[in-house]
Amino acid sequence: MSVLRDTEWIDAPVATVAAALRHARTAERGLGASRMVRGHAAAGVGELFVPGDEITFRLPPTRLSVGLRTRLERADAQALSSVLVRGPLRQLRHESTLTEVDRGTLLTESLQWTAPLGALGRLIGTALLRRWILRLLARRIDTVRALAQEWATRPVVVGTAIVRRGRLLAQQRHYPAKHAGRWELPGGRVEPGESERDAVVRECKEELGMDVVPTGRIGTDVPLDGGMLLRLYTAEPTPSSPEPRAVEHRAVRWVDTSEMTGLDWLETDRLLVHSLRSLLRE
Numbered sequence: 001m002s003v004l005r006d007t008e009w010i011d012a013p014v015a016t017v018a019a020a021l022r023h024a025r026t027a028e029r030g031l032g033a034s035r036m037v038r039g040h041a042a043a044g045v046g047e048l049f050v051p052g053d054e055i056t057f058r059l060p061p062t063r064l065s066v067g068l069r070t071r072l073e074r075a076d077a078q079a080l081s082s083v084l085v086r087g088p089l090r091q092l093r094h095e096s097t098l099t100e101v102d103r104g105t106l107l108t109e110s111l112q113w114t115a116p117l118g119a120l121g122r123l124i125g126t127a128l129l130r131r132w133i134l135r136l137l138a139r140r141i142d143t144v145r146a147l148a149q150e151w152a153t154r155p156v157v158v159g160t161a162i163v164r165r166g167r168l169l170a171q172q173r174h175y176p177a178k179h180a181g182r183w184e185l186p187g188g189r190v191e192p193g194e195s196e197r198d199a200v201v202r203e204c205k206e207e208l209g210m211d212v213v214p215t216g217r218i219g220t221d222v223p224l225d226g227g228m229l230l231r232l233y234t235a236e237p238t239p240s241s242p243e244p245r246a247v248e249h250r251a252v253r254w255v256d257t258s259e260m261t262g263l264d265w266l267e268t269d270r271l272l273v274h275s276l277r278s279l280l281r282e
């Protein structure tokens with residue numbers, strides 16, 4: 001098995017770097033002329049990949065190139081990984097892992113593959129592909145850095161995942177017309193001078209009449225069409241919190257994993273359903 005790694009520091013939060021790793025532009029720049037075959041990014045929805053999406057591309061960029069297809073297995077704020085579905089390699093695994101550091105994020109890109117043809121294949125792999133793959137990883141990291149650092153300056157909309165007895169609290173929008181009837185998480189814009197956690201507490205009070213305590217973060221950020229960035233927090237109701245009620249919304253509902261999958265979510269929230277499902281499994 002051959003392994004290549006590259007680690008770089010990026011001046012942006014982990015969840016924002018993770019969002020940039022999921023973006024279609026990162027795959028396109030990293031792989032040269034890549035071609036999406038299936039999935040959300042192909043449909044242009046938020047242009048972020050979700051687990052299950054597949055990419056086809058050719059490698060290396062010479063006349064001897066061969067076609068490969070990979071499938072994304074994981075896309076959260078700790079790691080993204082994809083594996084080979086079809087191609088002339090015996091095995092291929094691409095992993096991007098993220099670590100929060102003092103000011104920013106350490107991103108490690110790693111590519112593992114097993115070439116066909118035994119020792120000859122290994123020789124061709126290390127001799128011919130090494131430099132090209134390292135260039136590819138560097139180009140990918142440059143794209144991620146540019147996207148993440150731009151998004152990191154955007155105003156943040158917080159979304160809140162509140163889980164009770166294996167169910168997630170979702171709410172149905174009343175307005176504007178284009179969002180009416182669709183489901184989302186409690187939350188809203190962070191106000192000037194307000195911390196994101198304070199915005200979570202305030203929005204849950206305003207929208208649901210609930211008292212909550214933020215407990216952490218979940219999923220990657222999602223860039224919104226209007227130039228903002230959606231960022232998810234987890235929160236728990238305080239012991240004395242009132243039950244949730246639809247103050248500004250049409251309805252509120254506790255949903256289990258299967259109801260969650262079938263719900264008519266806002267498009268952006270649909271990109272986070274896999275992370276919300278894993279939260280319910282914990």
Ligand SMILES: Nc1nc2c([nH]c(=O)n2[C@H]2C[C@H](O)[C@@H](COP(=O)(O)OP(=O)(O)OP(=O)(O)O)O2)c(=O)[nH]1
Nearest residue numbers: 157158159184185186187188189224230266268269
């Ligand atoms: N609250 C919330 N907003 C979301 C989610 N997903 C998503 O795309 N959005 C978008 C919809 C809006 O364009 C934007 C801000 O949402 P919002 O309307 O709740 O924000 P707000 O509280 O500041 O606005 P408003 O009620 O004063 O009109 O974020 C989500 O899960 N929760």
